[in-house]
Amino acid sequence: MITDRAELLSLCGERFRATYLIASAPEEALERARDICIEQTVEFPADLIERADIRDQVIGRVESLEEIGPERCEAVIEFAVEVAGGELTQLLNVLFGNISIKPGIRLERLDLPESMGETFRGPRFGRRGLRALLDAPKRPLLSTALKPMGLSGRELAELAADFACGGIDIIKDDHGLSDQSFCRFDDRVSRCSEAVLRAAEQTGKPCLYFPNITAPADELVDRARAAKRAGAGGLVLSPGLTGFDSMRRLADDDDIALPILSHPAFLGSFTAAPGQGISHGALYGQIGRLSGADASIFPSFGGRFSFTSEECRDIVDSTLRPMGRLAPNFPAPAGGMTLERVPELLEFYGEDVILLIGGDLHRHGSNLIEGCGRFVERTNPPPTTS
Amino acid sequence: MITDRAELLSLCGERFRATYLIASAPEEALERARDICIEQTVEFPADLIERADIRDQVIGRVESLEEIGPERCEAVIEFAVEVAGGELTQLLNVLFGNISIKPGIRLERLDLPESMGETFRGPRFGRRGLRALLDAPKRPLLSTALKPMGLSGRELAELAADFACGGIDIIKDDHGLSDQSFCRFDDRVSRCSEAVLRAAEQTGKPCLYFPNITAPADELVDRARAAKRAGAGGLVLSPGLTGFDSMRRLADDDDIALPILSHPAFLGSFTAAPGQGISHGALYGQIGRLSGADASIFPSFGGRFSFTSEECRDIVDSTLRPMGRLAPNFPAPAGGMTLERVPELLEFYGEDVILLIGGDLHRHGSNLIEGCGRFVERTNPPPTTS
Numbered sequence: 071m072i073t074d075r076a077e078l079l080s081l082c083g084e085r086f087r088a089t090y091l092i093a094s095a096p097e098e099a100l101e102r103a104r105d106i107c108i109e110q111t112v113e114f115p116a117d118l119i120e121r122a123d124i125r126d127q128v129i130g131r132v133e134s135l136e137e138i139g140p141e142r143c144e145a146v147i148e149f150a151v152e153v154a155g156g157e158l159t160q161l162l163n164v165l166f167g168n169i170s171i172k173p174g175i176r177l178e179r180l181d182l183p184e185s186m187g188e189t190f191r192g193p194r195f196g197r198r199g200l201r202a203l204l205d206a207p208k209r210p211l212l213s214t215a216l217k218p219m220g221l222s223g224r225e226l227a228e229l230a231a232d233f234a235c236g237g238i239d240i241i242k243d244d245h246g247l248s249d250q251s252f253c254r255f256d257d258r259v260s261r262c263s264e265a266v267l268r269a270a271e272q273t274g275k276p277c278l279y280f281p282n283i284t285a286p287a288d289e290l291v292d293r294a295r296a297a298k299r300a301g302a303g304g305l306v307l308s309p310g311l312t313g314f315d316s317m318r319r320l321a322d323d324d325d326i327a328l329p330i331l332s333h334p335a336f337l338g339s340f341t342a343a344p345g346q347g348i349s350h351g352a353l354y355g356q357i358g359r360l361s362g363a364d365a366s367i368f369p370s371f372g373g374r375f376s377f378t379s380e381e382c383r384d385i386v387d388s389t390l391r392p393m394g395r396l397a398p399n400f401p402a403p404a405g406g407m408t409l410e411r412v413p414e415l416l417e418f419y420g421e422d423v424i425l426l427i428g429g430d431l432h433r434h435g436s437n438l439i440e441g442c443g444r445f446v447e448r449t450n451p452p453p454t455t456s
Numbered sequence: 457m458i459t460d461r462a463e464l465l466s467l468c469g470e471r472f473r474a475t476y477l478i479a480s481a482p483e484e485a486l487e488r489a490r491d492i493c494i495e496q497t498v499e500f501p502a503d504l505i506e507r508a509d510i511r512d513q514v515i516g517r518v519e520s521l522e523e524i525g526p527e528r529c530e531a532v533i534e535f536a537v538e539v540a541g542g543e544l545t546q547l548l549n550v551l552f553g554n555i556s557i558k559p560g561i562r563l564e565r566l567d568l569p570e571s572m573g574e575t576f577r578g579p580r581f582g583r584r585g586l587r588a589l590l591d592a593p594k595r596p597l598l599s600t601a602l603k604p605m606g607l608s609g610r611e612l613a614e615l616a617a618d619f620a621c622g623g624i625d626i627i628k629d630d631h632g633l634s635d636q637s638f639c640r641f642d643d644r645v646s647r648c649s650e651a652v653l654r655a656a657e658q659t660g661k662p663c664l665y666f667p668n669i670t671a672p673a674d675e676l677v678d679r680a681r682a683a684k685r686a687g688a689g690g691l692v693l694s695p696g697l698t699g700f701d702s703m704r705r706l707a708d709d710d711d712i713a714l715p716i717l718s719h720p721a722f723l724g725s726f727t728a729a730p731g732q733g734i735s736h737g738a739l740y741g742q743i744g745r746l747s748g749a750d751a752s753i754f755p756s757f758g759g760r761f762s763f764t765s766e767e768c769r770d771i772v773d774s775t776l777r778p779m780g781r782l783a784p785n786f787p788a789p790a791g792g793m794t795l796e797r798v799p800e801l802l803e804f805y806g807e808d809v810i811l812l813i814g815g816d817l818h819r820h821g822s823n824l825i826e827g828c829g830r831f832v833e834r835t836n837p838p839p840t841t842s
Contacts (some may be wrong), residue, residue, distance in 0.1 A: 118818050118819065121606065159697045160632070162697055170728075171724030173762050219497055219510075246550070249543065250538055252538065284546070286701050311699060319674050335553030336549065338554075339726045341557075342559065343728050347728060369557055433501070
């Protein structure tokens with residue numbers, strides 16, 4: 071039994087809000103919302119907590135509950151900022167730690183007060199910064215991936231040179247390239263960085279190479295630094311594999327200071343079941359931004375994955391949704407995109423997008439540069455085209 | 457078009473196997489299994505890969521496909537060991553990276569060759585090592601958590617002392633205790649470590665304090681070292697928040713060398729939808745062990761979460777399933793357990809278990825030590841009790 075014998079808490083009083091979809095009718099949903107308030111904080115029988123300061127300040131508060139459909143309610147819950155302790159790991163724990171294991175609860179959205187937008191700096195570059203690096207103030211950005219796995223660093227660098235000459239803006243490692251014996255990280259990154267820098271010099275058009283630095287916890291920062299030294303223009307990271315905070319740590323590093331492209335590998339289960347997990351917008355949009363992603367790759371509708379256009383819209387909206395002072399970042403739809411679909415994709419995503427086309431660029435004849443040229447044309451048709 | 461111009465791959469030829477449940481009838485399931493082989497490796501149109509070595513050695517292989525029910529097939533897929541590059545991040549990426557985003561695929565089980573059991577050392581202590589530390593060769597181990605959040609380090613240390621005097625084996629931080637302003641990590645860990653060490657000296661019975669070191673990526677190792685210096689007996693980590701490889705990195709650290717208790721926070725979505733995600737056994741059992749967990753906390757059937765007894769059995773089996781040379785680790789069922797249920801839990805889990813009872817220990821009168829005594833009695837009734 072906890073009694074009132076201790077020093078009082080001195081919480082700052084500021085609160086952040088999380089919106090949950092609860093798969094229950096209102097009465098039961100309210101009970102479940104109250105349970106979330108406890109489960110995500112004290113995780114202790116409420117009737118055994120005698121201390122008023124813990125009950126009032128540590129336990130979350132149901133701010134509102136709205137029935138939005140049969141057996142569907144939306145609950146807004148407030149938590150004290152200090153409960154998250156200024157740490158992304160603990161913030162994610164409060165938002166969805168234990169309740170990830172309870173059925174029928176989905177984290178829909180987060181709303182952070184201004185002060186948390188200072189604690190979490192978010193994207194270092196964001197849309198504006200990435201556009202400035204690429205000298206592309208106003209058009210869709212084009213990206214492709216170096217693959218297939220099994221090629222050597224030298225071969226991938228040849229591909230990279232072709233892509234850069236063809237007008238691609240961002241050339242990324244395929245996310246499965248790590249440090250395999252048949253394609254070592256250092257060799258690949260130095261060759262590809264050099265090839266892309268040289269091609270950009272020749273064409274006069276900026277082009278950035280983003281190596282994949284998803285790596286063991288004790289090598290991640292070293293790989294990012296090695297990439298920077300080699301002349302890479304950005305970094306690819308799969309936060310599902312490394313943890314979101316590893317991305318935040320890299321984004322916050324003033325010496326590395328490279329744009330970060332977030333890859334969705336190993337994150338799919340969060341959005342796999344309707345009414346459970348984390349909404350597409352909160353996961354790929356909000357949590358990605360909070361973790362410092364300058365662009366977030368996700369599988370677009372109509373490709374070889376299964377996101378709907380509404381789910382993709384939710385992601386796009388969340389890359390822009392006001393969150394303290396966090397910069398908007400780029401949505402980067404991918405996953406089986408084709409040149410044929412570029413007009414449709416642009417109509418849906420608009421110009422503030424990174425279009426990522428991989429395999430299909432290789433389908434258009436033996437000359438990769440020409441394939442890239444078609445990609446460029448389709449995204450930016452010359453005004454005199456008839 | 458990729459041609460045969462490069463040096464040949466020199467893969468070692470050894471393979472690991474992943475078993476997937478695919479929610480399709482056999483013909484379609486075979487197609488989907490072949491798609492997994494590509495998606496998880498080259499992620500490239502197979503018809504554009506002319507190099508035989510990449511087709512044969514890099515792309516996964518369907519080893520078997522068995523219909524196990526209507527629209528349910530089990531596919532065993534083999535991947536070259538070298539594709540995982542000796543890194544847990546990339547191994548998890550090959551096992552379930554992109555396909556986590558495809559519906560109707562569940563990772564059921566992994567089978568690693570002996571050589572990978574050398575790459576990944578797994579639990580440093582495991583069942584045997586943890587029993588040796590606790591001088592408890594043959595009985596269920598008892599654990600509880602320091603909570604509720606909101607108490608100061610001094611108050612938590614008082615609780616810890618009572619638990620240690622009461623005969624608890626492992627006293628862990630609640631997983632939501634990080635480094636909040638109202639309960640700083642350093643203060644809490646030094647006070648609780650000292651309290652538990654002192655109590656153990658008084659009782660003559662070993663007792664270990666496991667602080668929660670789940671923390672930002674750039675502070676995690678420092679917290680583990682600080683915990684070690686303060687005299688902590690182990691570490692609690694939520695790999696869903698930090699990434700599994702952060703656990704592996706800590707387990708492999710010869711200077712830290714403390715047992716690790718894995719907490720399931722933020723992992724729930726992997727098992728939330730039947731037929732998707734990762735099986736309970738593979739996630740909490742196999743991947744936990746591979747990542748160095750000496751014990752894996754999971755929500756037991758019959759508590760306030762929703763795992764079934766079959767799912768819990770799958771976890772228990774996987775803590776023991778042969779995996780190279782990896783030591784078996786402890787299942788640690790938790791999540792709303794009560795003293796009343798101890799006999800039932802022991803009947804189900806047997807004696808090779810860590811029983812974790814939190815809130816309910818506080819329900820049995822104002823004297824915590826007595827409550828612990830009842831916990832001890834129920835797990836280890838004296839032979840002369842009539």
